[in-house]
Each structure stands twice: as structure tokens, then as C-alpha cells.
Amino acid sequence: MQRAEVPAAPLAAAAVDEDRELVEQARAGDAGAFEALVLVEQARAGDAGAFEALVRRYQGWVFTLALRMVGNRAEAEDVAQEVFLKAYRGLAGFKAASRFTTWLYAIASHHCLNHLQARSRRSAPAGRGRSHAESDAPVAVERLPDGAPRADALLERTDFVRIVQAEMTHLTEEHRLILVLRDIQGLSYEDIARTLGLELGTVRSRLHRARMEMKARLTPYL
Amino acid sequence: MTCDEAREAFSDLYDATLSGAPLAALRRHLEDCAACRAEWTAFQRAVQAVARLGSAEPSPGFAGRVRQRVEAPSGWRRLVEWLFLPLHVKVPIQALALLLVAFAGLLIYQQSPQVRREAEVPQSGGRAAQEIGRADAQKGEQAERQALPASPRAEPDRPASPAREETRPLAKSAAPAEPRKEGAARATATGPADELYAAALRDSARQEHDRAIAEYRAFIAQHPRDARVPDARLRLADAYFARQRYAEAAAEYESLTRDFPDSPLIPPALFRHGQARLALGDPAACGILREALRRSPDAPEAPEARDALAARCP
Numbered sequence: 297m298q299r300a301e302v303p304a305a306p307l308a309a310a311a312v313d314e315d316r317e318l319v320e321q322a323r324a325g326d327a328g329a330f331e332a333l334v335l336v337e338q339a340r341a342g343d344a345g346a347f348e349a350l351v352r353r354y355q356g357w358v359f360t361l362a363l364r365m366v367g368n369r370a371e372a373e374d375v376a377q378e379v380f381l382k383a384y385r386g387l388a389g390f391k392a393a394s395r396f397t398t399w400l401y402a403i404a405s406h407h408c409l410n411h412l413q414a415r416s417r418r419s420a421p422a423g424r425g426r427s428h429a430e431s432d433a434p435v436a437v438e439r440l441p442d443g444a445p446r447a448d449a450l451l452e453r454t455d456f457v458r459i460v461q462a463e464m465t466h467l468t469e470e471h472r473l474i475l476v477l478r479d480i481q482g483l484s485y486e487d488i489a490r491t492l493g494l495e496l497g498t499v500r501s502r503l504h505r506a507r508m509e510m511k512a513r514l515t516p517y518l
Numbered sequence: 519m520t521c522d523e524a525r526e527a528f529s530d531l532y533d534a535t536l537s538g539a540p541l542a543a544l545r546r547h548l549e550d551c552a553a554c555r556a557e558w559t560a561f562q563r564a565v566q567a568v569a570r571l572g573s574a575e576p577s578p579g580f581a582g583r584v585r586q587r588v589e590a591p592s593g594w595r596r597l598v599e600w601l602f603l604p605l606h607v608k609v610p611i612q613a614l615a616l617l618l619v620a621f622a623g624l625l626i627y628q629q630s631p632q633v634r635r636e637a638e639v640p641q642s643g644g645r646a647a648q649e650i651g652r653a654d655a656q657k658g659e660q661a662e663r664q665a666l667p668a669s670p671r672a673e674p675d676r677p678a679s680p681a682r683e684e685t686r687p688l689a690k691s692a693a694p695a696e697p698r699k700e701g702a703a704r705a706t707a708t709g710p711a712d713e714l715y716a717a718a719l720r721d722s723a724r725q726e727h728d729r730a731i732a733e734y735r736a737f738i739a740q741h742p743r744d745a746r747v748p749d750a751r752l753r754l755a756d757a758y759f760a761r762q763r764y765a766e767a768a769a770e771y772e773s774l775t776r777d778f779p780d781s782p783l784i785p786p787a788l789f790r791h792g793q794a795r796l797a798l799g800d801p802a803a804c805g806i807l808r809e810a811l812r813r814s815p816d817a818p819e820a821p822e823a824r825d826a827l828a829a830r831c832p
């Protein structure tokens with residue numbers, strides 16, 4: 297790759313950092329909750345452009361969840377599309393009193409679980425969830441929102457990223473989901489409880505078990 | 519506190535939800551117990567490793583593809599949706615259908631003595647009314663579709679832009695005529711828009727700003743509705759800035775701020791707009807930088823902006 301030898305323009309590099317920030321904001325989910333509600337209202341009234349804007353606003357969050365759950369980009373993109381289609385059909389049932397993000401995250405979380413369960417039913421002999429993700433060699437290299445690969449320094453990390461992603465696929469789907477929601481997406485315990493419809497105590501103990509398992513799995517590499 | 523108890527509390531410790539006596543007890547245990555200390559270190563590293571997987575974005579054009587799917591549901595789906603319209607909408611339609619049934623029934627009853635005897639009327643009449651209802655529903659949907667704004671986010675053209683003439687030479691250089699090795703290796707491009715955009719990003723990264731400027735301008739002109747247009751305009755402005763073409767940079771930052779007031783790209787655009795004006799010796803820079811700081815006091819550009827304000831804005 298020639299790019300490694302070419303120092304990026306300082307301003308271009310700065311733009312990369314901001315892209316990162318955008319993703320962070322979308323991940324935190326509360327950036328412009330009000331604008332989101334306005335868009336929801338417009339989308340509900342049939343404004344496809346408003347819906348597209350909603351998708352753009354939350355696609356990073358939904359795609360990240362799907363990617364970390366299924367382990368490869370192509371499948372994650374299909375899953376993310378289906379999540380938004382479900383959301384679109386369900387817009388009428390969304391109550392403005394609740395947060396749009398909580399509602400959307402719940403749809404995304406449950407859809408990922410359903411998808412994985414259907415997948416493991418299809419390929420039952422291969423063992424739960426692992427063969428697929430591993431054979432697809434999860435490419436977890438972050439990309440800019442525009443799809444360009446990020447800086448080369450990041451590529452050096454790719455092996456370890458791949459290991460972490462691969463080890464994660466050995467967790468049960470429920471454990472993986474709660475780990476992603478908390479430690480990648482950064483949701484609070486309360487938001488996770490609301491999103492998954494669980495008691496706070498269940499969230500706490502399940503997350504702890506998931507983390508302890510990851511600790512055991514990653515210890516040889518750390 | 520036993521080792522098991524200590525390890526059970528790792529998540530609480532990690533998420534800082536412990537306090538008071540339990541926290542003190544755990545701290546004491548970790549000080550005294552080397553095994554748990556090692557476990558705690560491994561625990562933190564593992565969770566951080568997961569966190570570092572970080573977020574990702576779908577491929578370019580994702581939102582547009584989702585929109586296409588919601589905008590063009592199959593015909594039967596629309597029919598099903600119509601059949602399950604909320605009651606308050608359906609009732610008048612059903613009442614109308616009922617009237618039609620009754621009317622058709624009456625007609626047939628009057629005109630055919632046979633039917634008068636066999637009284638099979640409601641069925642055929644019902645079907646006719648359903649057909650009418652369906653046609654009405656479809657008409658309604660067409661109207662609804664036409665009512666959608668054709669291009670809600672269509673971008674206004676910018677004839678006042680100073681470097682307009684660049685667009686033409688560029689269209690040629692931007693066209694991916696010659697093979698690009700490293701571009702091809704990284705190709706995520708699936709269409710002319712993606713290819714053009716990828717070329718522009720690559721040229722930006724290689725500091726070939728003039729080419730990048732041409733490519734961004736071509737991209738913006740040729741794909742005004744692409745979701746990446748605000749991003750392209752910010753990068754175009756950055757490329758002008760890098761070439762020290764501050765007037766053009768300032769104009770681009772300014773128009774971006776005006777055209778996409780709600781874009782998350784606005785904070786960086788404001789800071790750089792201020793810096794570009796500063797480079798031009800334009801006193802408006804001070805106000806722009808102050809506004810940028812007011813809106814995003816913690817932005818990465820904030821310290822530089824504060825320095826500039828202190829040094830050059832009395």
C-alpha cells in the first residue's frame with residue numbers, strides 16, 4: 297500500500313478525527329434527540345427524505361451492532377437494512393413519549409438475535425454461530441463514513457481486532473449482545489435494561505459473565 | 519472479602535458503580551491479593567480490547583438503498599396495508615362499499631326475475647364494490663407518492679462560486695480513465711459516484727490538492743443528492759485551505775454552514791471558516807471563532823481558536 301508512505305494532509309487528518317467524532321455521537325445516540333423526533337414525525341407523514349435522513353443518522357449505530365453481532369460486513373449490512381425496514385413499518389407504533397433511540401435499538405437488538413438464531417438453525421451441525429463468522433474472517437477494520445479505509449496505523453492493529461472479534465463469536469448471542477451494547481455502543485445499564493426489556497440486576501450479572509468470559513478467552517493474547 | 523467475591527465485583531468496579539464500604543473492601547483485597555490483582559488487570563484489558571473494536575459505517579449509499587426499499591413496496595403489500603388501514607379511514611370506504619352493494623343488488627333484483635327468486639345478489643355486488651375500493655386505494659397511493667417532495671435535499675447550485683471554471687477540465691481528470699493501482703486495491707467503488715469520491719479522498723490524502731479540488735467539485739456537481747455531499751464540501755473547503763486559497767475556502771465553509779445548518783460537520787466548518795478569514799485578515803474571523811467556541815467548546819480545534827482569539831481579536 298503506497299498510502300503508508302504519503303503523509304496525510306493535516307487538514308485531511310483532522311477531518312478523519314471529526315468523522316470519528318460523528319460516529320461517536322451517533323453511537324451515544326442522544327445527539328439531537330429532538331431533531332430525530334422531528335424527522336420521525338415527517339417520516340411518519342410519508343416523507344421518504346426524512347426517513348432517509350433518519351437512516352443516515354443511525355446507520356452507524358445499527359450497522360456497528362450488526363457487524364459486531366454477525367462478524368462480517370456483508371451480512372451485517374443486510375441485517376442493518378432489515379432493521380430499518382422493520383423500523384419503517386413500525387413507525388406508526390412508535391410513541392413519541394419514549395426515546396426514539398431506545399425504540400430503534402430494541403428493534404435492532406432483537407432483530408440481530410432473531411437473525412443469529414435463524415442462522416444457527418440453518419447450519420446447526422457446524423456448532424453455534426462460530427464456523428460462519430470465522431470462515432468469513434471478520435474484517436473489523438473501521439471505515440470512514442464514506443467507506444474509505446482508515447489510516448494505516450489502524451491496519452497494524454487488525455490482527456488483534458480480528459482475534460477479539462473472533463473470540464466474541466464464541467459467546468452466547470445474549471452475552472455478545474450485552475457486551476456490544478455496553479462496551480462498544482456505550483449504553484448505560486438502564487438503557488440496556490429498557491432496550492432489552494430486562495431487570496437491571498439481570499443486565500448487571502449477564503454483562504459481568506460476558507466480560508469474564510472474554511477475559512478468559514483473551515488472556516492468552518493480552 | 520473472598521477472591522470470588524472480589525472478582526464478582528469487577529464489573530461494578532470497572533463501571534464505577536461501587537462506593538463506600540464495598541469499594542474500600544475491594545480495594546483492600548486487591549492490594550493484598552496478587553492473584554486478584556492480575557485478574558483485575560486482565561479483566562480491564564479484555565474489556566478495553568472489546569471497546570476498541572469500535573464503531574463502523576455501512577458502505578456508501580446505504581441510506582439511499584434503504585429508502586429505495588421503503589419507497590417501492592410490492593403491489594400486494596400496498597394492498598395488504600390498505601386492507602389494514604386504521605378503522606376511522608376504512609369506515610367511510612366500507613360504508614360506500616355497502617351502499618354500492620345495496621345499489622347493485624337493487625339493480626340486479628329489478629332487472630332479473632330469476633335472481634329475484636334465488637337471491638344470490640350480495641356476492642357479486644360485493645366483489646364489484648371491492649374492486650372499486652381497490653382502485654380507489656391505488657389512486658390514493660399514487661397521489662400520496664406524487665405528494666412526496668421530489669428532491670427534499672436537492673442542493674442549490676452555486677453559480678457565485680469563484681472557481682467555477684474548474685469544473686470542466688476536472689470532469690476529464692476525474693473520470694477514472696487511467697488505471698489506478700492503489701485505488702483498485704482498495705476499491706469499494708461500485709459506481710461512478712463512489713469511484714469519483716474515492717479518487718478525491720485518495721488525492722486529498724496524497725496532498726494532491728488541485729486534483730482533489732477538481733474531483734470534489736465534479737462529485738458535488740454530478741451527484742448533488744448524494745449523502746456525502748456535505749462531507750465533500752467540507753473536504754473541498756479543506757483542500758482550498760491547504761492550497762492557501764483562503765477566499766475560496768472561506769466561501770465554501772460559509773456556504774456549507776448556510777446550506778446544512780444541522781449537519782454535524784458544522785462545528786469543524788465554523789472553526790476552519792474562522793481560520794480562513796483570519797488568514798485573509800478579515801475582522802469577521804473573530805465573531806466566527808467566538809461562535810464556533812460557543813457551540814463546541816470542547817472541539818479539537820477549540821484550543822487553537824482560543825489562541826487565535828487571544829492574539830488577534832482585541
Ligand SMILES: [Zn+2]
Nearest residue numbers: 520521551554
Ligand atoms: Zn483474591
